[in-house]
Amino acid sequence: MNSFSYVRVSDVESALREGGAAGSRFLGAGTNLLDLMKGGVEQPRRLIDVTRLPLAAIEELPDGGLRIGAMAANSDAANHQLVRARYPLLSQALLAGASPQLRNMATVGGNLLQRTRCYYFYDTAFGACNKRNPGSGCAALEGYNRIHAILGASPSCIAVHPSDMAVALAALDATVRVHGPQGERAIPMREFHRLPGDTPQRDTNLEHGELITAVDLPASQFTKAHYLKLRDRASYAFALVSVAAALDMQGNRVRGARIALGGVAHKPWRATQAEALLIGSSLSTDLLRKAAAAAVEGAKPYRDNAFKVELAQRAIVRALQTAGGMA
Amino acid sequence: MDLSKRRFMQSAAAAAAYGAVPRGAAQTPVREAAERAAAGQHVQSVTLNVNGRPYVLALEPRVTLLDALREYVGLTGTKKGCDRGQCGACTVLANGRRINACLSLALAHEGDDIVTVEGLARAGKLHAVQAAFVEHDGFQCGYCTPGQICSAVALLAEAAAGAPSAVTPDVRKLEPVRLTDDEIRERMSGNICRCGAYPNIVAAVKKAEGAA
Numbered sequence: 339m340n341s342f343s344y345v346r347v348s349d350v351e352s353a354l355r356e357g358g359a360a361g362s363r364f365l366g367a368g369t370n371l372l373d374l375m376k377g378g379v380e381q382p383r384r385l386i387d388v389t390r391l392p393l394a395a396i397e398e399l400p401d402g403g404l405r406i407g408a409m410a411a412n413s414d415a416a417n418h419q420l421v422r423a424r425y426p427l428l429s430q431a432l433l434a435g436a437s438p439q440l441r442n443m444a445t446v447g448g449n450l451l452q453r454t455r456c457y458y459f460y461d462t463a464f465g466a467c468n469k470r471n472p473g474s475g476c477a478a479l480e481g482y483n484r485i486h487a488i489l490g491a492s493p494s495c496i497a498v499h500p501s502d503m504a505v506a507l508a509a510l511d512a513t514v515r516v517h518g519p520q521g522e523r524a525i526p527m528r529e530f531h532r533l534p535g536d537t538p539q540r541d542t543n544l545e546h547g548e549l550i551t552a553v554d555l556p557a558s559q560f561t562k563a564h565y566l567k568l569r570d571r572a573s574y575a576f577a578l579v580s581v582a583a584a585l586d587m588q589g590n591r592v593r594g595a596r597i598a599l600g601g602v603a604h605k606p607w608r609a610t611q612a613e614a615l616l617i618g619s620s621l622s623t624d625l626l627r628k629a630a631a632a633a634v635e636g637a638k639p640y641r642d643n644a645f646k647v648e649l650a651q652r653a654i655v656r657a658l659q660t661a662g663g664m665a
Numbered sequence: 666m667d668l669s670k671r672r673f674m675q676s677a678a679a680a681a682a683y684g685a686v687p688r689g690a691a692q693t694p695v696r697e698a699a700e701r702a703a704a705g706q707h708v709q710s711v712t713l714n715v716n717g718r719p720y721v722l723a724l725e726p727r728v729t730l731l732d733a734l735r736e737y738v739g740l741t742g743t744k745k746g747c748d749r750g751q752c753g754a755c756t757v758l759a760n761g762r763r764i765n766a767c768l769s770l771a772l773a774h775e776g777d778d779i780v781t782v783e784g785l786a787r788a789g790k791l792h793a794v795q796a797a798f799v800e801h802d803g804f805q806c807g808y809c810t811p812g813q814i815c816s817a818v819a820l821l822a823e824a825a826a827g828a829p830s831a832v833t834p835d836v837r838k839l840e841p842v843r844l845t846d847d848e849i850r851e852r853m854s855g856n857i858c859r860c861g862a863y864p865n866i867v868a869a870v871k872k873a874e875g876a877a
Contacts, residue, residue, distance in 0.1 A: 343707055344726035344772050369768045372729070373749050385726070387773050413762075417828045422836045433831040437855025438823070439816065440750060442762040443769065561837065573831065573854035 339375045346387040350517055350551065356386045358519055358547035364388050366409070366448030369440050374453065378462045379470060389445065393551055396420065402557030408447030408515075408550040412503065413438065415446055425555055427563035427584050431506035434567040437574045447550035450504055450514065450530065453541060454497035454604075455576055456486065468494045469538040476538075484642035485578065488634070488650070490603040495538030496640060499531060499605050500576050506565060508606035509582035509598035512555050518548035531605030538604070560584035560596060566657040567600070568649060577601035579650045583657035590620045597633060597658070602650055609633035612654065621662045623655065630654040711772050715740065716784030724771050730764075731755045733771035734781060742782040742811045746857075753856035756812035756819075757781050763819035765855075782811035785818065793876040794818050794869070803869035805860030813856045817870045820852045824874070844874050 344365075347353040357364050361383035365371060374380040393407040396418045404424065406415050415421055416432035436444065458464045458477040466475035478486055478496050486496040507527050514525045531542050544550070563584035569575040579601045586594035595616040597609040612633040619625055630651035637647045659665040708723045713730075715738055722737050734743050734757070746754030748767045755766040758780040785792035791799070794817045804810040824842040832851045833842065842848065849870045850863070858866065 339727040341707070342726055344709060344770065346773070346775070365770075365773070367768075368770060368773070369750060369765070372768050372770065376749065385770075387770075389773060413828070416836075419839060422829065422839065426836050429829065429836040430831070433829060433833075433836070437753065437765075438820070438830075438852060439753060439756055439763045439765045439855045440768075443764045573851050 339372075340378075340381050342375075342382055343384045344387065345384065346390060348390055348392075350391060350393075350549065353386060353388050353391060353549055354517060354519060354547065356384075357388075357549060359384065362386055362547075364549060366445040366451075367411075367443035368448075369436075369444045370448065370452040374460075377460060379453075379460060388549065393447075399554065404555045405515075406446050406553045406555070408445060408552055410446050412436070412441040412444045412446065412449060415503075416441065424558055424561065425506075425510060425563075426561060427509060427565055427582055428503070428506045428555070430563070430565035431502040431567075431580075431582060434565055434577075434580070435502040446503070446553055449501055450507075450550060450553075451542065451544075452501055455500050456497035457482070459497060469497060469534075469541075472537075472539045479640070482642055483640040485576070485601075486640060486643050487603050488637040488639050488643060488646045489599075489607055490533045490605070491638065492534045492536065492538070494536050495534035495604065497534070497538070497604060498601055499541070499603070501606070502565070502567060502577065502580060502600060504531065505580055505598045505600035505606045506582045507553060507555075508608050509584055509596040510555055510558060510560065511596075512553050514550055515552040515554060516544065516548045517551050518545060522551075524554070527606070528608060534604045541604075559586040559594065562587060562661050562663070564657045564660040566653050566660065568653055579646055579653050581650075581653045581657035583654065583661045585616075585621075585658070585661050587662065592616045592619055592621065595658075597629070597654060599633065599650060599654075602637075602646060609654070611635065616658075621658070621664060623659070623664075626655045626658050627651070629658070709772055711775050713738070713771065713774055714776070714778045716780055717778075722771065726770065726772055728771045729767055730757070730759075730769040730771045730774055730779070731766035734766060734779070737771075740781050740783050743815075744808055744811055746809065746812070751857070752809070752812075753816060754809050754812040756815045756856065758815055758819055761819075761822070763816050763855075780815070782814055785814065792818065794821070794873040797869040797873040797876060798866075801865045801869040801872060802862075803866040804858070804862050809856060809858045809860075813853070813858065813866055816853060816856045817866075817873060820849070820870065821874055824848070824852070844871065846871075 363382040365385040365387045394409040395407045416429045422429045464477045466477040512527045567580040577600045582598040584596040595613040599607040612629040615629045744754040746752035750765045750768040757766045829836045830851045849867045
């Protein structure tokens with residue numbers, strides 16, 4: 339790792355003051371940032387350790403929702419009684435990610451900001467990566483692109499977002515609360531992460547110096563839920579395809595449906611067309627297949643990842659069947 | 666020289682100051698720290714409570730908890746495998762929770778209680794997990810073993826506290842965890858064993874649960 343200076347802050351005001359300086363980066367647990375620094379992908383001159391900010395609480399909101407502090411560990415969020423009871427989808431997604439050790443370290447805010455595991459981004463031996471070095475090209479386009487995007491990609495970048503948690507948060511219509519030099523703002527999950535377009539170096543719409551303070555979940559009827567993660571080994575691996583599926587049923591009719599995909603795009607991918615197809619109907623395998631087909635409409639696979647188009651559809655069907663108690 | 670220094674460090678009492686040099690370097694620690702600071706290498710002080718003893722270390726910010734334990738405190742039981750958070754060989758307990766020491770800055774652990782594999786035995790008696798690993802031959806080359814054992818110690822505490830895993834049938838049900846083989850495998854998945862001693866590791870964890 340290159341040298342850097344280290345500052346620990348204990349209140350949000352100091353964090354914003356220190357974090358606003360040029361070359362400064364906020365340091366959560368560091369499970370991704372330190373890894374990237376070891377590989378030379380990231381080279382911050384100054385780290386502002388925000389893990390001791392008083393932002394680790396998980397508490398109910400007056401409207402029946404839940405606020406998860408940005409510094410809450412992934413394991414604490416997954417194991418929290420209210421998360422397990424009201425947002426089992428989030429619990430499952432968190433538990434599907436990383437390892438117990440990493441979940442004990444990684445913060446909820448940091449999880450949102452983790453970067454792609456595209457090999458060509460992660461390994462500085464590869465010259466072409468627009469995300470790491472804007473304008474240098476995308477080695478994955480013509481390279482080994484088995485793990486890459488099938489939806490929403492651009493000629494600049496076909497990387498996928500690696501988080502499981504973020505897929506569940508997208509399905510649950512979470513809001514990311516942010517403090518910055520200009521004050522506070524709330525960013526809906528669907529606007530938090532970006533598609534690559536021609537600026538793949540920007541993963542999110544956070545501005546420099548802005549600090550994630552919490553994630554808010556709206557009150558949820560989605561206790562019939564399932565997070566299905568498909569990967570190359572049974573545990574401790576990133577998703578090839580994952581599905582966050584949640585249903586709100588009235589008798590055997592679908593009152594509300596949520597479907598979000600991981601491992602297929604530069605951001606958690608909400609399949610709103612597929613959701614709309616389910617509303618008002620009773621669940622049948624036929625209907626689920628139609629919804630799954632709608633979810634991957636317009637998919638553009640590359641040389642090595644065409645299998646994801648079929649895999650995603652089967653995963654959507656199975657996740658909804660499991661959520662709806664059909665499996 | 667090396668051994669005596671290690672013994673010295675292990676028996677050092679509170680507030681002993683060590684410099685920003687790896688063990689074995691010739692200069693006195695404090696002078697070395699001052700020289701490094703003068704050379705523009707920023708050194709900061711941190712107190713780590715390792716296996717019940719406080720260590721005051723002067724470290725560059727880029728020193729990981731893993732390197733601090735091995736190279737500055739002198740406890741080499743914690744192993745460096747991948748150094749990238751992929752293998753679990755560096756697993757230690759920080760404030761009772763298992764973490765990867767390789768992906769954590771030592772400075773970020775100011776005041777934390779760290780337990781390494783060296784801190785598990787009590788009065789010459791192996792921890793139940795250590796004894797179970799010996800009984801069930803839960804290793805071959807042994808390199809991943811300290812991490813496996815620290816991980817398993819935390820696993821038992823997590824399960825006893827009712828924490829679910831990815832294979833727990835229904836996370837909505839707040840009920841005691843039944844440590845099936847599947848549960849143990851999933852909960853130990855952050856520790857890779859390249860010798861493939863997994864069946865015996867699972868057996869050891871099961872045995873330790875009964876013994877705890």
